[in-house]
Amino acid sequence: MDVSERLTFFAALYKVHENPDAGMWMLYLTIIMLCVIVYKLGFAKKLPLGKSILIYLFLILGCTILTFLGVFLPIAEGLVVAALILIIYKIRLRQHKKQEMDAS
Incomplete structure (x- = not known):
């Protein structure tokens, strides 16, 4: 079985199996960016x-640990x-608060 068949979308997109150094750094930065977004939006x-x-x-x-897990x-x-x-939740919450302000 070929390793490239088991890679996730982002790992395959960054070609982790062909260029592990650059691919893993790009995957690491992507996971950091997504974690920061989720943290800021939710917590x-x-x-x-x-x-x-x-x-x-x-x-x-x-995120370092998540990157190693994120390959497969x-x-x-x-x-x-x-x-x-x-993002959808925040948009809906903002719309709901705007409607409440308009109603009162």
């Missing part, structure tokens, strides 16, 4: 600067779905 609260830096540091460290498991794809769901 972020106003925190002091020091605590925010600590949160993002641990987020980036956790759909980690980045799941983050894309989570980001889309949270």
